[in-house]
Amino acid sequence: MSEAAGAAWQKIEGCPRQTLGALFDADPARVEKFSGRLEWEGGGALFDWSKTHLDDALLSAFEALAEASEFTRKRDALFAGERVNVTEDRAADHAAQRGTGSEAAVEEAEALHQRMHILVDAIHRGALGEVRHLIHIGIGGSALGPKLAIDALAREDALVDVHVVSNIDGLALEAAFAKCDPATTLIAVASKTFTTIETMTNARSALEWLERSGIADPYGKVVALTAAPQKAVDWGIDETRVLPFPETVGGRYSLWSSIGFPIALAVGWSEFDAVLAGARAIDEHFRQTEGRANLPLRAAFADRYYAAVRNCQTRAVFAYDERLALFPAYLQQLEMESNGKRVTTDGVPVQRITAPITWGGVGTDAQHAVFQLLHQGTIEVPVDFIASIAPGDVLDPAHHRILLMNCFAQGAALMAGQKGEEPARDYPGDRPSATILVDDVDPATVGALIAFHEHRTFANAVLMGINPFDQFGVELGKAIANRIDSGSGKFDASTCSLIEAAELS
Numbered sequence: 350m351s352e353a354a355g356a357a358w359q360k361i362e363g364c365p366r367q368t369l370g371a372l373f374d375a376d377p378a379r380v381e382k383f384s385g386r387l388e389w390e391g392g393g394a395l396f397d398w399s400k401t402h403l404d405d406a407l408l409s410a411f412e413a414l415a416e417a418s419e420f421t422r423k424r425d426a427l428f429a430g431e432r433v434n435v436t437e438d439r440a441a442d443h444a445a446q447r448g449t450g451s452e453a454a455v456e457e458a459e460a461l462h463q464r465m466h467i468l469v470d471a472i473h474r475g476a477l478g479e480v481r482h483l484i485h486i487g488i489g490g491s492a493l494g495p496k497l498a499i500d501a502l503a504r505e506d507a508l509v510d511v512h513v514v515s516n517i518d519g520l521a522l523e524a525a526f527a528k529c530d531p532a533t534t535l536i537a538v539a540s541k542t543f544t545t546i547e548t549m550t551n552a553r554s555a556l557e558w559l560e561r562s563g564i565a566d567p568y569g570k571v572v573a574l575t576a577a578p579q580k581a582v583d584w585g586i587d588e589t590r591v592l593p594f595p596e597t598v599g600g601r602y603s604l605w606s607s608i609g610f611p612i613a614l615a616v617g618w619s620e621f622d623a624v625l626a627g628a629r630a631i632d633e634h635f636r637q638t639e640g641r642a643n644l645p646l647r648a649a650f651a652d653r654y655y656a657a658v659r660n661c662q663t664r665a666v667f668a669y670d671e672r673l674a675l676f677p678a679y680l681q682q683l684e685m686e687s688n689g690k691r692v693t694t695d696g697v698p699v700q701r702i703t704a705p706i707t708w709g710g711v712g713t714d715a716q717h718a719v720f721q722l723l724h725q726g727t728i729e730v731p732v733d734f735i736a737s738i739a740p741g742d743v744l745d746p747a748h749h750r751i752l753l754m755n756c757f758a759q760g761a762a763l764m765a766g767q768k769g770e771e772p773a774r775d776y777p778g779d780r781p782s783a784t785i786l787v788d789d790v791d792p793a794t795v796g797a798l799i800a801f802h803e804h805r806t807f808a809n810a811v812l813m814g815i816n817p818f819d820q821f822g823v824e825l826g827k828a829i830a831n832r833i834d835s836g837s838g839k840f841d842a843s844t845c846s847l848i849e850a851a852e853l854s
């Protein structure tokens with residue numbers, strides 16, 4: 350760590366700790382100061398960080414840390430398409446997929462999108478016969494983004510009914526088969542590498558299902574979404590149905606690329622385009638705004654404060670909107686796979702918590718399951734609430750009113766606490782939360798929310814000096830599974846006995 354970064358951390362740690370109540374009492378303008386509204390085509394959102402422990406002193410100290418960490422240079426390098434993913438020696442060009450980036454990367458993205466657009470339109474026009482269902486096969490970043498966006502945007506009125514299958518457990522694929530008519534079903538094989546064992550095994554079984562069902566040309570029903578187009582062609586998919594994306598787009602950052610094909614198929618191209626536009630609006634804000642006024646950076650200041658200074662091992666995210674029910678799971682991969690690292694880009698061990706465990710769920714369900722711990726447990730958990738002013742339902746407005754009342758009440762209760770007549774009824778309070786209140790859950794908002802969190806994750810990584818764009822931690826388990834498969838290699842006694850019990854050898 351540089352001397353300047355060390356000094357900034359000392360400053361951060363030296364900031365007096367005040368309760369949330371005291372912070373509000375001391376500053377009548379706190380809400381305005383610590384919240385901000387961002388806008389995009391057709392809407393926007395309020396990002397309220399006032400119920401966190403950030404104050405002016407902490408913001409200044411974190412701004413010093415950002416400067417010492419070369420935040421501005423690293424952010425510019427990201428958008429310029431420099432090789433910011435140092436361990437894999439490549440750029441991280443996901444923002445270029447939505448039009449923010451180096452000229453060359455944006456041009457390439459536009460050409461690839463054009464190709465995807467043509468295929469999506471052709472399918473909608475019936476060029477591949479009647480298509481009512483799409484079984485989208487992919488895992489991790491090749492599944493979570495499409496799943497989240499389709500769940501948020503295409504509840505009842507999807508143009509094509511999409512079933513995302515990720516798990517290798519055959520039950521998942523069988524469940525999709527049960528809902529689809531093979532004669533009107535397309536298969537999308539989504540894999541950046543086109544080698545992932547779960548995806549390729551599921552793809553093979555889907556092809557066999559089409560064959561068994563008497564489909565004359567099963568390969569003619571398959572579309573590939575990949576950064577390894579030649580592998581898809583070698584696998585048997587016609588080049589016209591291979592939608593490539595660049596190697597420089599990371600898996601968990603890939604829904605903007607051809608991995609977003611099922612989104613466009615389900616909701617239509619213009620809606621998919623609106624997802625990209627919402628993300629672009631956040632790119633512009635993140636790229637052009639300095640210091641504390643940069644909202645993803647400010648959110649990262651709070652993240653770092655809770656994880657690195659107050660030792661919070663987890664952070665929780667609750668979507669008070671069924672349309673965003675998958676958002677916490679999406680963030681889990683984005684944040685934990687990006688920042689669950691233990692060394693800096695120079696290979697030096699990081700002494701503080703890097704990524705806390707991201708977890709969460711949907712409100713109000715979670716209130717009746719896990720909020721007890723948030724209010725009275727022994728650990729401090731910073732919470733994010735995400736809610737929408739406009740409802741997703743058309744029932745009695747009482748539903749949405751009660752939903753929002755509960756969301757706001759939880760943040761207020763966590764902060765205020767309450768003295769009980771006996772210890773068991775005591776709420777300590779002073780527990781932090783942030784609230785993102787969107788106008789509505791429309792395509793641009795979904796794009797904006799995801800891009801906000803991508804940049805927040807990146808900002809966290811810069812403040813820690815780590816590389817958020819590799820994921821070597823997932824490789825060892827895969828290699829051992831292969832060794833079990835081939836019967837090669839020596840394992841510990843416990844693993845050997847499990848292999849024997851399941852008769853895998």
Ligand code: F6P
Nearest residue numbers: 489490491540541542545600823
């Ligand atoms: O196992 C981790 C991972 O590499 C993720 O980063 C990625 O999103 C997922 O596997 C799927 O990989 P692929 O798209 O290459 O099949």
